[in-house]
Amino acid sequence: MGGLVTPYTITALDGVAYGLLLFTIAAGLTLIVGVAGVFSMAHGTLYLAGAYLAWHLADGGWTGLALALAAAVVVGVLGGAGLAAAVRPLTDRPLDQVLATLGIAYIAADQFSAVFGAEPRSVDPPRAVAGSISLGDYQYPIYRLLFIAIGLAVVAALFWLVERSRVGAVVRAVVADPGMAAATGLRIGIVRTSVLAGGGALAVTAGVLGAPVIGPAPGVDTTILVYSLIVCVVGGLGSIRGALLAALGVGQILTLGVAIVPGAAAFILAAAMLAVLTVRHRTALPGRPS
């Protein structure tokens, strides 16, 4: 036990929490890109909306958190459906969709600053889980452990939904061959809108739960967006499994990487991305059916 708990394993644990948070956000985005073909630049905005929601409704008890979570689902579904409606006239014009969602993200960022102020806000977890427990010689925040548990539950639920249920089979069929899925009788339009709404709900919920870890502040939306895009691209668009591996990897590089080689973490992240993309491209080519 004592040998296991070193500053590095504690940092690695932080990395797991960070990775699971990224996964919760990016899993929605990877499905949105894979299924609906929409590179939503407003995905970070949804996280930030959730974080502000948590800040606004947090009262140090469970009620505030529950209220914030309920509101998050509503805001996320409405936000996702709204995005779907906004990009619907731009079907098959991916660059225009990027511009449209980017515009929405800018407008939203401006509104957030106007409403919530430009200074970073800190969000406290509910009092019951606000303290720390000792892991060997170190104190570790309970909320972070709880967050890891919630994150793992989200992972399990998403895996079940996407890889085991009929809903998931429909979604994956639309990713694989939208034309043939339509000819099989599946409603492509509704599947796409639902994925945008579901992905939105996931991102806003992640914002509520993640607010004590990455608190609301101007610019957080862009940071989260960039990391989720990295997770999506490295993990492969539309792949939940890939997103999980990529998110955990990015989480480790951003925590453990910073601890071991401060200042070089950004370069490590870029190098790791390039390495993964190169290797995957090489191995993907030969077996690919044509």
Add this chain to the structure above:
Amino acid sequence: MSSPLLRLEAVSRSYGARHAVDEVSLDLHSGARHAIIGPNGAGKSTLLHLIAGSLRPTGGRIHYAGHDIGRWPAHRRARAGIARTWQHPALARPLTAVQNVLLAVPGQRLTAIRPQPRAVAAAHTALAQVGLTELAERTAAQLAYGDQRRLDIAVALAAQPRLLLLDEPSAGLATSEVTRLAGLIRTLPADIAVLLVDHNLDFVSAVANTVTVLHHGQHITTGTPTEIRDHPDVRRVYLGTDTPTSPTPDSRATTAAVGTPVLRVRNLQAGYTGAPVLTDITLDVPAGQVTAVVGRNGAGKTTLINTIAGLHPAQPGTEILLHGQPLTGYDARRRARAGLGTVPQGRRLFAGLTVEEHLTLPRPHPTRSKTVDTRHVLDLFPALAQRRHHQPHQLSGGEQQMLALARALLAAPDALLLDEPSEGLAPAVVGQLATIITSLAATGTAVLLAEQNLALACQVAHDIAVLDRTRIVRHITTADIREDPAELHDPLTVPTTTPTPS
């Protein structure tokens, strides 16, 4: 004879266990006009890619002008004099024709502000070679499709190649344009070797001195167009049979009550990038009947099936009716919901989904009167039961076809579209397939079958429509074919007519 300009020694390219090109050997001398033909998936385009360097061989050697170029990158091969055109013209659309050609003229300095007069002259020479002088200042986007193809060849010629690779140069061209293209290729300088891949066999016999036939990646034979025409193996691979004279008696031809047609197609027109592929197609498929559409490669069979299924846009004037209900304005899903089932070419199974998941997707729409008994459908395909947790790439070709069929049947279609179901299947499995198709029709389903395998078409179909050069040229009942096999033989045999200049 001098040493060949290009020599392929047992060149192979495999994707996993699949051999796209399997130990093909070939010699090409300067001045050769050599064509490669073969059914879809024979490995023709792959072979061109291997020679041009856009794919690397997984086995064998490629010698060009005395060098082993197997490991050379594509640009080095291009500089050594190998030029190519693409299946679809690869042009810079905003640039004018002459600017497109200029990009390919060798020996220019990148830093030069204006193109050198010598290069401009070379570009105009190349344009004159293909007869595009008058259109030199038009942008590529403004050119008609046939002119774009000629411009693509001009771009290749401007690089002053010693070996010119043409990938389906006649695809999408009208008959008169094909004739002009054949003339152009014949009059290319004698020191250029031309290797072309094409589906249009009339064009091939007009242009090529030598023809090589590939099938499933393997070299079948090489010879003059006349030798190829009479070669029994070629007929076999191209048509799936040597003669359509041995259909098994169709037990149900007499029992089928011919009612009003379930599926009606009127004046169907479709095309790709402006080039017509199908014109004025009219077909009726009554309940309980199998209508087969046969035709050579590239005749438009797949486009026909996809256009009816809503997977390819139809042009104005087309009418598709199911039970009298017009489907033309519907998307693929609403056509499926109205009762149209599709088993597309290449099966189009969903990668990453298991067999079981495939079978949970389709559901007959509640508004439809016809119901389907899932267990009964699966009883048709016992092989799938043991494969429930496998994904498409783990299935054999036959099992994939059965899965694609089951997926279509689970939606309880009134009309079923089948595109080349026998493609890549062993003869025993084709026999099984014939039984299934026959029993489907027996339950009242209208079946439209696009097939290259004439024996299968004759075995299961009540009537056969022959597709040739964008239209249906003949429509006969299978009974008539049995009496007079030559009926079908003429429009289908490998090179029918020598092209008449128009």
